[in-house]
Amino acid sequence: MTTREPLLRIALISEHASPLAKPGGVDAGGQNVYVAQVACALAALGHHVDVYTRCDSIRLSACAFLRSRVRVMHVDAGPACFVPKEQLLSHMPAFARGMRNAMEHAGRYDIVHANFFMSGWVGMALQRACALPLAVTFHALGLVRQQHQGSADGFPQARIGIERRLVHRAQRVIAECPQEREDLLRLYGADAARISTVPCGVDLAQFGPRNRVAARRRLGLPQDEFIVLQLGRLVPRKGVEHVVRAMALLDARMPARLLVVGGESRQPDDARTPELGRLRAIAQQCGAAQRVVFVGQRDRQELADYYAAADVFATTPAYEPFGITPLEAMACGTPVVGSAVGGIQHTVVDGVTGFLVPPADPAALAERFARLHANAALGEAMGRAGMARVRSLFTWDQVAQGLVKAYREAIASSCEQHAGARPQLQRTARTLSLGAVA
The missing domain is CATH 3.40.50.2000 (Glycogen Phosphorylase B;)
Incomplete structure (x- = not known):
C-alpha cells in the first residue's frame, strides 16, 4: 500500500497579471492565462490555492473565488487603478505588507510560487520573514528582454539584480522551455540542479477541433x-x-x-x-x-x-x-x-x-x-x-503535476536549509522595503 503525499496549501503571486483579467490588453496576456489555468489545475488535483494579485479597481472585492479551492486575493498596493507594470516596482513593499497581513487570516502556506520578477521580490520578502519555501517562474528574463528591446525596455535596471538574487535564493526556478533553462544557466549562473523545466499548457475542454x-x-x-x-x-x-x-x-x-x-x-x-x-x-x-x-x-x-x-x-x-x-x-x-x-x-x-x-x-x-x-x-x-x-x-493537468513535483522538491530543500532556524526567522521584523531583500 502506497502512502499518499499530503495535499498542499499554495500561494501564487502574480502582481500585475490577474487571473480574472480579459486577455488581449497591454498587460493582459499569457501570464494571466497561465496563473488562472495553473491555479485551477492544482485545485483539480485537490490542492488549495490562493492567488495574490494587485487591486487595480475600486470595484474589486478583497477576495473572489475563481473555482472551488481557488481564491483570488486582491492586495492594496498603489492606486486602485491600472498602472503599467513597468511602474509597479516601487509598490512591491506595500504589496508584501498587504500579503503578509492577509496571510494572518488565510493561514500558513506550504509553498509560495511567484510569477514574474516583482512577484519574486515579494516572495523573497516572505521567504525571509516567514521561512516559506519559494518557487519562481519568470515568464520573461530581463537580460533577454534588454538584448532585444534595448532602450525601449521600460523596466528599471533594478530588475536584473532582483532576478539574479531570485535565481540563487529561490528553492526552485521553473523554466518554461529548454531555451529559458539555457538562458538561466548562461546569463544568470543558475544552479542546474535547482531548475525544473515545466511548460505551459492548453485547456483541451475549451480548445479543440471544430468544423x-x-x-x-x-x-x-x-x-x-x-x-x-x-x-x-x-x-x-x-x-x-x-x-x-x-x-x-x-x-x-x-x-x-x-x-x-x-x-x-x-x-x-x-x-x-x-x-x-x-x-x-x-x-x-x-x-x-x-x-x-x-x-x-x-x-x-x-x-x-x-x-x-x-x-x-x-x-x-x-x-x-x-x-x-x-x-x-x-x-x-x-x-x-x-x-x-x-x-x-x-x-x-x-x-x-x-x-x-x-x-x-x-x-x-x-x-x-x-x-x-x-x-x-x-x-x-x-x-x-x-x-x-x-x-x-501540453495539458494543464500535466503542467500541474510537474509543478507539484517541483514544489515538493522546494519544500524539502527549504526544510534542510532552515532546520532549527524557523523560530528565529518568524521573529524577523515586519518592516519591508526594497532594500530589505537586497
Whole structure:
C-alpha cells in the first residue's frame, strides 16, 4: 500500500497579471492565462490555492473565488487603478505588507510560487520573514528582454539584480522551455540542479477541433479566402507588423485575409490601443490594407472559433519566453507559422506541426503562407500532428503535476536549509522595503 503525499496549501503571486483579467490588453496576456489555468489545475488535483494579485479597481472585492479551492486575493498596493507594470516596482513593499497581513487570516502556506520578477521580490520578502519555501517562474528574463528591446525596455535596471538574487535564493526556478533553462544557466549562473523545466499548457475542454466551415459561418467570414490569424497582446515586441508586411508580398490573385484579434476594447480603438494605429499605417504603407482586418478584443470563450476558422496561425515575436497561443491554435487543429525563438521553437515542430521562420522576415512568412495555400492537405496533416503533440505534452493537468513535483522538491530543500532556524526567522521584523531583500 502506497502512502499518499499530503495535499498542499499554495500561494501564487502574480502582481500585475490577474487571473480574472480579459486577455488581449497591454498587460493582459499569457501570464494571466497561465496563473488562472495553473491555479485551477492544482485545485483539480485537490490542492488549495490562493492567488495574490494587485487591486487595480475600486470595484474589486478583497477576495473572489475563481473555482472551488481557488481564491483570488486582491492586495492594496498603489492606486486602485491600472498602472503599467513597468511602474509597479516601487509598490512591491506595500504589496508584501498587504500579503503578509492577509496571510494572518488565510493561514500558513506550504509553498509560495511567484510569477514574474516583482512577484519574486515579494516572495523573497516572505521567504525571509516567514521561512516559506519559494518557487519562481519568470515568464520573461530581463537580460533577454534588454538584448532585444534595448532602450525601449521600460523596466528599471533594478530588475536584473532582483532576478539574479531570485535565481540563487529561490528553492526552485521553473523554466518554461529548454531555451529559458539555457538562458538561466548562461546569463544568470543558475544552479542546474535547482531548475525544473515545466511548460505551459492548453485547456483541451475549451480548445479543440471544430468544423472550419461552421466556425467561419458563425464569425461571418467568407469560405473561399485563405485566412491568417494573429491573436494576442498588441504591443510592438509581438512582431505583428511582419505578418502585415507578409500579406502584401502574397500574389495579388490569392484571396487572403489577415485577422488581428486583440487590443484594449471590443471595437478596435487606436486611442486605447496605440499599436493598432501603427499597424494600420504599416498596412496602408505596404499595400496590405485591404487584406488586414482588426477585430478587437474577444472573450476567451470566443477564441476557439477564430482558431478553427483560420488556415494558419502566425506568431512572430522577436523573443518569446513560451507562448500559449500557438498551443491553443495547435489544439484546434490549425498549423502554426512562428518565429524560431524561445518557447515557440519547442512547441512547434518545423515541417510537422507548422513552420519555423527567422524573426522579422516577412518574405519567409509569405512563402510559408503561399505553400499552405497551395497544399491544403499539408495544412490538414500539420493540424492533426499539432493536436497530437498538444495532447501528449501540453495539458494543464500535466503542467500541474510537474509543478507539484517541483514544489515538493522546494519544500524539502527549504526544510534542510532552515532546520532549527524557523523560530528565529518568524521573529524577523515586519518592516519591508526594497532594500530589505537586497
